[in-house]
Amino acid sequence: MSIKIKALSKSPWVFHVSAASCNNCDIEILDCFTPRFDVERFGVQLIGSVRHADALVVTGVINKKTIPLVKKVYEQASKPCLVIAVGTCSCSQHMFRFGYNVIEPLDKILPVSVYIPGCPPKPEAIILGIVKALGTLKKK
Amino acid sequence: MFFKQLFYYLIFPGFLFASVVGLLAGWVDRKVSARIQYRVGPPWYQNFVDIIKLFGKEIITPPGRAFTFLFAPLMGIVSSTIVASFLGLVLLNSQSIFFADLIIVIYLLTVPAISLIIGASASANPLASIGVSREIKMVLGYELPFILSLAIVIIKAGSLRLADIINYQLLNGSLALSWSGAIGLIVAFLCIQAKLGFVPFDAPEADQEIMCGTLIEYSGLPLAIFRLTRFILLYTLPLFLIIIFLSGDIKLTSLGIKFLLILVAIILVKNTNPRLRIDQAIRFFWKILTPLAVLGVILAFLGK
Ligand code: SF4
Numbered sequence: 001m002s003i004k005i006k007a008l009s010k011s012p013w014v015f016h017v018s019a020a021s022c023n024n025c026d027i028e029i030l031d032c033f034t035p036r037f038d039v040e041r042f043g044v045q046l047i048g049s050v051r052h053a054d055a056l057v058v059t060g061v062i063n064k065k066t067i068p069l070v071k072k073v074y075e076q077a078s079k080p081c082l083v084i085a086v087g088t089c090s091c092s093q094h095m096f097r098f099g100y101n102v103i104e105p106l107d108k109i110l111p112v113s114v115y116i117p118g119c120p121p122k123p124e125a126i127i128l129g130i131v132k133a134l135g136t137l138k139k140k
Numbered sequence: 141m142f143f144k145q146l147f148y149y150l151i152f153p154g155f156l157f158a159s160v161v162g163l164l165a166g167w168v169d170r171k172v173s174a175r176i177q178y179r180v181g182p183p184w185y186q187n188f189v190d191i192i193k194l195f196g197k198e199i200i201t202p203p204g205r206a207f208t209f210l211f212a213p214l215m216g217i218v219s220s221t222i223v224a225s226f227l228g229l230v231l232l233n234s235q236s237i238f239f240a241d242l243i244i245v246i247y248l249l250t251v252p253a254i255s256l257i258i259g260a261s262a263s264a265n266p267l268a269s270i271g272v273s274r275e276i277k278m279v280l281g282y283e284l285p286f287i288l289s290l291a292i293v294i295i296k297a298g299s300l301r302l303a304d305i306i307n308y309q310l311l312n313g314s315l316a317l318s319w320s321g322a323i324g325l326i327v328a329f330l331c332i333q334a335k336l337g338f339v340p341f342d343a344p345e346a347d348q349e350i351m352c353g354t355l356i357e358y359s360g361l362p363l364a365i366f367r368l369t370r371f372i373l374l375y376t377l378p379l380f381l382i383i384i385f386l387s388g389d390i391k392l393t394s395l396g397i398k399f400l401l402i403l404v405a406i407i408l409v410k411n412t413n414p415r416l417r418i419d420q421a422i423r424f425f426w427k428i429l430t431p432l433a434v435l436g437v438i439l440a441f442l443g444k
Contacts, residue, residue: 005196007192007196010186010193038180040170040179041180042182043182048352048356051356051363076200078200
């Protein structure tokens, strides 16, 4: 394992892409940064600019309006960049799959490395998912 | 002789030493902040890992402006490294390299902010340009009281050389113990908070509001250099404060204790204050700190 990958797995900076979610998943993501869970212990930081991102955390149903936006955000990130789907919405479109504007699931658009189902997933589940995502990084 | 100079600037007390101490100081910052918020905080090597990781990331440059965009961070890191080596050499040899090196240090300490302004302007991002306009206003705000507070020291010690200032304080005790010196220390301390871009004065970089502002377009290596510059400044500026106001005793242990105290004071101010709007920040610098610094200069003339 090269030192770059090792460093990446020790300090993943996540960028939060909220693509038409109902906001519960977003709140659960923010919960991970509160004193109770404190993911900064593992070097995870929530950052403001996509250019600094090592992982995109995508929440919500990807629909006709948000597909180009999500694609654009992914293109703007500096690679290597993981994509983590948080919430059943972004994993499998949830109950909105028959919606008039819901075309494709997220993994048809971006290379998703980890799915974290749940409506919304618990912070513990999100932390576990991030750990697994970093595991896939090490295997590559 | 040449290699000795190179060693001074690149290894000790220059680039390598300053960045290692700065990165550790950055860890102290994150750890203390975490403890204040009842969190555990990152392990001690976190900042080193962050920098190494950024080295391995893709560099994205704005089309057509790549040179300015990549040149700006170099400017910042070179000038902050030179300041770090100047201060280290003065403490080691207790003699200045230049006549009036205090003036050069004042100039070089402004360059990191200017490099940020140039680099962010080159990125042509609308949020970066908001950050740039705020950074320019911030520089205009804090430079005046900062230089006035240094004028107190120049009047008291009667010299523009860092070595003479240290010798004066070794003979007469720290300047911060006199009335004018204490005022100068308070003013310079708050200006340093702004120079570091820490919280009450971090409007140019407001994470939540304009998404890292000036740094928004930077990625990979140039971002790592900007962060490293910030960390080197986190080592250099408290050391500068110690040399200017508190060098009554420059044994290694007392230097270390003073450095930690100033660092923790900076972190406490950072964690217990909300962000000021840019107009509030400038009002604070011009209407409160500048008159205070002028009072200090007058007291220094009176010999208090
Ligand atoms: S998964 Fe549930 S909580 Fe998350 S965005 Fe969808 S509906 Fe909301």
